Amino acid sequence: MRDTARSSAGTGFGTEQLAGALVRGMRDSGACVGAVYLPEPGARVLRLAVLSGVPSEVAAPWERVALGAATPVADAVRERRLVWLGSQEEVARRYPQMALVLPYPFALAAAPITTEGTEWGGLVLQWPGSHPTQLRGRERDVIDDVCRRMGLLLRTAAENGRPVVHDAEPLLVPPPGTDAAKPPQTQSGLDFAERLPGGCCALDTDGRIAFVTATAACLLGAGPPELLGARPWDALPWLNDPVAQDRYRAAVLSRRPTSFTALRPPDTWLSFRLYPDASGVSVRIAPVLAAQAADTALSPHPPPPSATGRTAALYHLMHLAATLTEAAGVQDVVDRVADLVLPATGAQALALMTAEDGRLRIIGHRGYSADLMSRFDAVSLTSQTPAVRCLTTGVPSFFAAFAELRRAYPPAVLQDGLAAWAFLPLITSGRPVGSLVLGYDRPHPFAPEERAVLTSLAGLIAQALDRARLYDATNRLAHSLQAGLLPHTLPRMSRLDVAARYLPAGHGMGIGGDFYDLIRLDDTTAAAAIGDVQGHNVQAAALMGQVRTAVHATAGSSPGEVLDRTNRLLTDLDPGLFTSCLYVHLDLAHQRACLATAGHPPPVLRHPDGRTEVLRLPPGLLLGIDATATYTATEIALPPGAVLVLYTDGLVEVPGVDLDEVVDALAARLARAGDQPVEALADALVRDAEECAHRSDDVALLVINPR
Numbered sequence: 001m002r003d004t005a006r007s008s009a010g011t012g013f014g015t016e017q018l019a020g021a022l023v024r025g026m027r028d029s030g031a032c033v034g035a036v037y038l039p040e041p042g043a044r045v046l047r048l049a050v051l052s053g054v055p056s057e058v059a060a061p062w063e064r065v066a067l068g069a070a071t072p073v074a075d076a077v078r079e080r081r082l083v084w085l086g087s088q089e090e091v092a093r094r095y096p097q098m099a100l101v102l103p104y105p106f107a108l109a110a111a112p113i114t115t116e117g118t119e120w121g122g123l124v125l126q127w128p129g130s131h132p133t134q135l136r137g138r139e140r141d142v143i144d145d146v147c148r149r150m151g152l153l154l155r156t157a158a159e160n161g162r163p164v165v166h167d168a169e170p171l172l173v174p175p176p177g178t179d180a181a182k183p184p185q186t187q188s189g190l191d192f193a194e195r196l197p198g199g200c201c202a203l204d205t206d207g208r209i210a211f212v213t214a215t216a217a218c219l220l221g222a223g224p225p226e227l228l229g230a231r232p233w234d235a236l237p238w239l240n241d242p243v244a245q246d247r248y249r250a251a252v253l254s255r256r257p258t259s260f261t262a263l264r265p266p267d268t269w270l271s272f273r274l275y276p277d278a279s280g281v282s283v284r285i286a287p288v289l290a291a292q293a294a295d296t297a298l299s300p301h302p303p304p305p306s307a308t309g310r311t312a313a314l315y316h317l318m319h320l321a322a323t324l325t326e327a328a329g330v331q332d333v334v335d336r337v338a339d340l341v342l343p344a345t346g347a348q349a350l351a352l353m354t355a356e357d358g359r360l361r362i363i364g365h366r367g368y369s370a371d372l373m374s375r376f377d378a379v380s381l382t383s384q385t386p387a388v389r390c391l392t393t394g395v396p397s398f399f400a401a402f403a404e405l406r407r408a409y410p411p412a413v414l415q416d417g418l419a420a421w422a423f424l425p426l427i428t429s430g431r432p433v434g435s436l437v438l439g440y441d442r443p444h445p446f447a448p449e450e451r452a453v454l455t456s457l458a459g460l461i462a463q464a465l466d467r468a469r470l471y472d473a474t475n476r477l478a479h480s481l482q483a484g485l486l487p488h489t490l491p492r493m494s495r496l497d498v499a500a501r502y503l504p505a506g507h508g509m510g511i512g513g514d515f516y517d518l519i520r521l522d523d524t525t526a527a528a529a530i531g532d533v534q535g536h537n538v539q540a541a542a543l544m545g546q547v548r549t550a551v552h553a554t555a556g557s558s559p560g561e562v563l564d565r566t567n568r569l570l571t572d573l574d575p576g577l578f579t580s581c582l583y584v585h586l587d588l589a590h591q592r593a594c595l596a597t598a599g600h601p602p603p604v605l606r607h608p609d610g611r612t613e614v615l616r617l618p619p620g621l622l623l624g625i626d627a628t629a630t631y632t633a634t635e636i637a638l639p640p641g642a643v644l645v646l647y648t649d650g651l652v653e654v655p656g657v658d659l660d661e662v663v664d665a666l667a668a669r670l671a672r673a674g675d676q677p678v679e680a681l682a683d684a685l686v687r688d689a690e691e692c693a694h695r696s697d698d699v700a701l702l703v704i705n706p707r
Helices: 014-029 057-062 071-080 088-094 096-101 137-159 188-197 214-220 243-254 289-296 308-326 330-344 370-376 386-393 402-408 450-487 539-552 560-574 659-673 677-692
Strands: 033-039 045-052 063-067 083-085 106-115 117-128 171-173 199-203 209-212 258-264 267-275 282-286 349-358 359-366 397-399 422-428 429-438 496-503 513-520 525-533 581-585 594-598 604-606 613-615 635-637 643-647 699-706
Touching: 014 033, 014 045, 014 117, 014 137, 014 171, 033 071, 033 635, 045 057, 045 071, 063 071, 063 117, 071 106, 071 117, 083 088, 083 289, 088 096, 096 450, 106 137, 117 137, 171 613, 199 214, 214 267, 214 282, 214 429, 243 258, 243 267, 243 282, 308 330, 308 450, 308 525, 330 349, 330 359, 330 429, 349 386, 349 450, 359 370, 359 386, 386 397, 386 422, 386 429, 397 402, 422 450, 429 450, 450 560, 450 699, 496 513, 496 581, 496 677, 513 539, 513 699, 525 539, 525 643, 525 699, 539 560, 539 581, 560 581, 560 594, 581 643, 581 699, 604 659, 613 659, 643 659, 643 677, 677 699
Parallel strands: 045 171
Antiparallel strands: 033 045, 033 117, 045 063, 083 106, 106 117, 199 209, 199 282, 258 267, 267 282, 349 359, 349 429, 397 422, 422 429, 496 699, 513 525, 525 581, 581 594, 594 635, 604 613, 604 643, 643 699
């Protein structure tokens, strides 16, 4: 990032004026952090143009913000309104991803910069965690005035043909209360710092070491030239630690003293106490004994309880967030939440509930008995229970001991042997989805930071559940559509035994377009078809129905002609999906079969003597690509006792294995199956697919046995 204290070369016209207005607004409102965002030309994106009061590394995740993103400045600009966040818990409820990255106490306002209906950008101001939860009237007036001034500046510049544009990097400016022109410290001041016990150093507003005593350098194991101008974790690899950086960010954003201990290899423990203000951070460094380092009671500012544990918890929660993006249906979300939330939170029990038909239903639990869950399942949303109340009010409840729960809910009876509880509403886009209950086996005081993390966790789960419910509804529709389009029964013919099987796609893949059919033409002739429409969605299922209709309409013609006509129809429809298909004309009187393929896996034939053969037919182009494509038919003998197996690729596909190899393996399985009825043979062939963990596609199967 560009720093006005170091360089202003290349500054886009007007950013210096914006910086001046921003710093004045910070001074007048008492804000400790400020930022100005400008729109990126040709894209619905806001770019950070000016930053003050916070190191560039802290702001890096928000340098470029999509206008559609769930962030305060995007919401403010998109909706043309002031966004106010007065507490950690409010940040966690409304912006859970942001709260996970910045789980520190602060207050924040975001406002649009507009003039006469034109959006020019966005303003962000931030106050320390000691700020009241409500925005003061004077602060609101300052925000309005700063946005008005910036809007006029940006409009005037644009009207004069010199629009203000952001540079590749934001302009970093000192916050109010700092004086870059202040003379260097006198020798007496340096001597004073050196005489203090331990060592000390100072970090500037960008987190770089601006001053270090000789004692501090000795304790850190590095010379002053190596340290000055560098960030501590860059100059000292052993300080590149999540806890150290977490405590530094906490000091900068909350403007409250923090501390931590760290091990300087090989065996020197050091205590760091951080004292922040607008100009930077003062750091006291002192050696501690190993026994003292293990003790969290480092006065006067001990590190927060389980600082390392909280960092680990955040790792678990970030892992959960990534995992939930891959979850498909509701049960998938439930399984992943149950597996990951307990170790992430340190809780011993969990219950996940959703609101359905006026009741709160338990859709998953871990650590609670089934009997207890059955008693609390399907309670009315009008009942006075903490799980219902947190859902209907949208406010989480934390009870550090049973006595607190009993005071809030006098009818409560201790039934689960637990000692503390968190009741968290699952709310997404302002709509209640359900509730999450966490139980602890010992009294558990919930610190503000932990409450914010747990509320963020609930927000992530709510979003995942909302997506999963939509997925399940769409999946049910697609399965219903496909089930209605596939034949419910196959025609009976005196000289032919046929068995069909269909398996939907493996877990999480939705519905496919696999189909099969048997069409009776007369007493001794029939047509069989099997195919696979590209995709796993409602469109694929609907297109499958159109393909089946086209095949029915032309059945009885030669196989090549059937595929020609079906291909022309699909090409005219232009559905954007392609289809493989294998069509077979069965002549039972003459014991012959005629086959043609449109890019479909080869059928397998077992001769009456038990020998198997893969019928590698002349390849044909997939249906729906080229209206002029032609398809060549192949005739084979099909005597009584032979078995012809038609299938889709889901039956045989194995990731990383060549298709020819897996088809040969299917032929070998067919040979080993021996002479048995077609129903039993079909079961044997799909059994492996049913048990296969890697299966991710639909399976359709037709087993044809002339008599």
